[in-house]
Amino acid sequence: MKVNREFSVPYGCALRCGLDFDPESSVETVFTSSSSVRPEVLFPLFAPVTSLPGVGPRMATLIGKLGGTNVVDLLWQLPRDLIDRSMAPSIAEAPKGRIATLSLIVDSHMPGHGKRPYRVRCADDSGFVTLIFFHPRKDYLQRSLPEGQKRIVSGVIEEWNGEFQITHPDYILAEEDAEQMPRFEPVYGLTAGLTLKTLGKAIRESISRAPALAEWQDAAYIARQGWPGWQDAVKALHTPQGYKDIEPMAPARCRLAYDELLANQLALGLVRQKMKKLPGREIAGDGRLKSRVQAALPFKMTGSQETALAEIFADMASDARMLRLLQGDVGSGKTVVALFAMLNAVEAGGQAVLMAPTEILARQHFATIKPLAASAGLNIAILTGREKGRARAAVLEDLANGTAPIAVGTHALFQDDVAFQNLMLAVIDEQHRFGVHQRLTLAAKGRAVDTLVMTATPIPRTLLLTSFGDMEASQLTEKPAGRKPVDTRTLPLSRIEDVIAGVDRALKTGAKVYWVCPLVEESEVSDLADAEARYADLKNRFGDTVELVHGRMKGKEKDAAMARFAGGPANVLVATTVIEVGVDVPAATIMVIEHAERFGLAQLHQLRGRIGRGERASSCLLLYAPPLTETARARLSILRESDDGFRIAEEDLKLRGGGEILGTRQSGFPEFRLADLAVHQDLLEAARDDTKLILSRDPELADTRGQALRVLLYLFERDSAVANLRSG
Numbered sequence: 001m002k003v004n005r006e007f008s009v010p011y012g013c014a015l016r017c018g019l020d021f022d023p024e025s026s027v028e029t030v031f032t033s034s035s036s037v038r039p040e041v042l043f044p045l046f047a048p049v050t051s052l053p054g055v056g057p058r059m060a061t062l063i064g065k066l067g068g069t070n071v072v073d074l075l076w077q078l079p080r081d082l083i084d085r086s087m088a089p090s091i092a093e094a095p096k097g098r099i100a101t102l103s104l105i106v107d108s109h110m111p112g113h114g115k116r117p118y119r120v121r122c123a124d125d126s127g128f129v130t131l132i133f134f135h136p137r138k139d140y141l142q143r144s145l146p147e148g149q150k151r152i153v154s155g156v157i158e159e160w161n162g163e164f165q166i167t168h169p170d171y172i173l174a175e176e177d178a179e180q181m182p183r184f185e186p187v188y189g190l191t192a193g194l195t196l197k198t199l200g201k202a203i204r205e206s207i208s209r210a211p212a213l214a215e216w217q218d219a220a221y222i223a224r225q226g227w228p229g230w231q232d233a234v235k236a237l238h239t240p241q242g243y244k245d246i247e248p249m250a251p252a253r254c255r256l257a258y259d260e261l262l263a264n265q266l267a268l269g270l271v272r273q274k275m276k277k278l279p280g281r282e283i284a285g286d287g288r289l290k291s292r293v294q295a296a297l298p299f300k301m302t303g304s305q306e307t308a309l310a311e312i313f314a315d316m317a318s319d320a321r322m323l324r325l326l327q328g329d330v331g332s333g334k335t336v337v338a339l340f341a342m343l344n345a346v347e348a349g350g351q352a353v354l355m356a357p358t359e360i361l362a363r364q365h366f367a368t369i370k371p372l373a374a375s376a377g378l379n380i381a382i383l384t385g386r387e388k389g390r391a392r393a394a395v396l397e398d399l400a401n402g403t404a405p406i407a408v409g410t411h412a413l414f415q416d417d418v419a420f421q422n423l424m425l426a427v428i429d430e431q432h433r434f435g436v437h438q439r440l441t442l443a444a445k446g447r448a449v450d451t452l453v454m455t456a457t458p459i460p461r462t463l464l465l466t467s468f469g470d471m472e473a474s475q476l477t478e479k480p481a482g483r484k485p486v487d488t489r490t491l492p493l494s495r496i497e498d499v500i501a502g503v504d505r506a507l508k509t510g511a512k513v514y515w516v517c518p519l520v521e522e523s524e525v526s527d528l529a530d531a532e533a534r535y536a537d538l539k540n541r542f543g544d545t546v547e548l549v550h551g552r553m554k555g556k557e558k559d560a561a562m563a564r565f566a567g568g569p570a571n572v573l574v575a576t577t578v579i580e581v582g583v584d585v586p587a588a589t590i591m592v593i594e595h596a597e598r599f600g601l602a603q604l605h606q607l608r609g610r611i612g613r614g615e616r617a618s619s620c621l622l623l624y625a626p627p628l629t630e631t632a633r634a635r636l637s638i639l640r641e642s643d644d645g646f647r648i649a650e651e652d653l654k655l656r657g658g659g660e661i662l663g664t665r666q667s668g669f670p671e672f673r674l675a676d677l678a679v680h681q682d683l684l685e686a687a688r689d690d691t692k693l694i695l696s697r698d699p700e701l702a703d704t705r706g707q708a709l710r711v712l713l714y715l716f717e718r719d720s721a722v723a724n725l726r727s728g
């Protein structure tokens, strides 16, 4: 069974809430009735690779492994290296183990027999070299290497028993055909079964399909940068004339990277422009509820909580629709900020909802908010999948007639029969768990609902830009007073007995312990087996004080287990990653994570954020299975050194950086084929500015450049972004 991992990739998932504004999602059905049609000029590029000569289904499958099924996907393959055939020494001077191109006279053929290969002896003034062929096609060799004739031969020079030889030369050409051999040949990433020769040929074919397209870039900008036009850039990318040409800063590569980034920014900009056009309401509370809750708070707000609230109130007060991101590291106090934003809506005579991605979190938010809201005399409702029958009907009624001004819940709040009297604000916690469609459904439940998205994930600026475009964001940078740093250590799994003994000692002093079990990607069943085995093991050791929670438990069981841990008799909570986001048990001071090397950096940071919330010093023990890969080692040591979520996020990005595609994909960052954010950051910023300018001058992409930009959007498969235009 494929796992729907609960919170498995918080970092990335938070980023994925970018999808909410991501034009690639199927927003158009909800947003607009216009559909978009790819322009005909791009048809050849969006034909399947099998439309290329020499590419059959088998090869298409192999190309698919490199990413992509269409001709255009071949264009985006980047040369990773070069074969340089420019060295043309004499045989005697030819360096061994390197590629050289020799001018030879064919001397004699020595057909092999049995296991002996076919050999062709050749010569120049300086000596002899033997060309070696296993499983030869004899007639072909006789034709292409006629005795006594001159031939240009290129391949790796080897030495065998004191003789020079080339096994299976790459090129054998008559002198007059010599220019058929490129001086520099691009080398691409390959996959088993796919040779450079066949892939290279397919890519050359794909280049010949690249149409001439009207320039979408600003002519002056292109000229200033010294960049080629699109078609020339594609050609140049694949016909490098030296190592400089395959670097990320090469003009052709920069041009194409910029195209890609502009498509990304423009697509985000269009969706945003559309959102912004939706009417909002001026929501300004009078402070009567806020002041009462403020008085009931057992702490003082941090400076960044105050700032974030000021920003949120300003957005709500404007007549434009709010769409703001609230970023704050774990434990930075987002929930209180959300509550005050909701109170603001209630003061203005409206209702607000807070949606959490899971039952546990919804219940926890509810537990936090309920007593505070009660201090202002407010009745708040909870609605999750578990409210059924009469209980549910009662909640629905309270929401519909306005008796409940605030509702906390899960996606159950999206259901069709949920109606509000006057919904003004939706706060979405860890919104990645909700789809675009759902959010829009919710927006449809009120007139002009303002939206605040909360994420516990510090997102590096660069990624913020690529995922959200120019979205407004408030950041909680300060930690609430009194937080103690967590002592973080790494230990090999072989020391688990020591860890258990340490846990034993800590339990005797009244500590509470999280024990997080490894995650096995392929199988939910075996994750569970791991957690259950550890649970049994620890229960054996510590008795009934051990609890287990995992993603497949029923809601009620989960809550019961959590409650026994949070406030009750249980002191050890064995868990899969369900505890990762948001869970707040201040008495918990120890976090043990098994197979920490299998977790992402941000995820480990999230987990660790569950402790260090109370008075007592906390420790986090990261158990790993040696040997660690270089990256895993680096990850664990960053975690030991730093507790700053933003720094950890930046480091994570660096570690994943250039080319760790798998990591990138899992983490949900937007993927770029041509742009490399580690080096093209400036281009991203330029694309953002360019987008602003374009949309302010020609918001419907209607003029000549606008039309060309539409083609750009299709070229980079932002089709549905175009649907946001009046005449898509």
Ligand code: ADP
Pocket: 299, 300, 301, 302, 305, 328, 329, 330, 331, 332, 333, 334, 335, 336, 456, 480, 481, 582, 584
């Ligand atoms: P987040 O949702 O950002 O991870 P929470 O909102 O759950 O963080 O807050 C974590 C804990 O800190 C909660 O127990 C909350 O009551 C407390 N808290 C929030 N703001 C402050 C503050 N300004 N000072 C002290 N404690 C705070």
Ligand code: MG
Pocket: 280, 281, 282, 283, 315, 316, 317, 318, 319, 320, 321, 322, 450
């Ligand atoms: Mg508003």
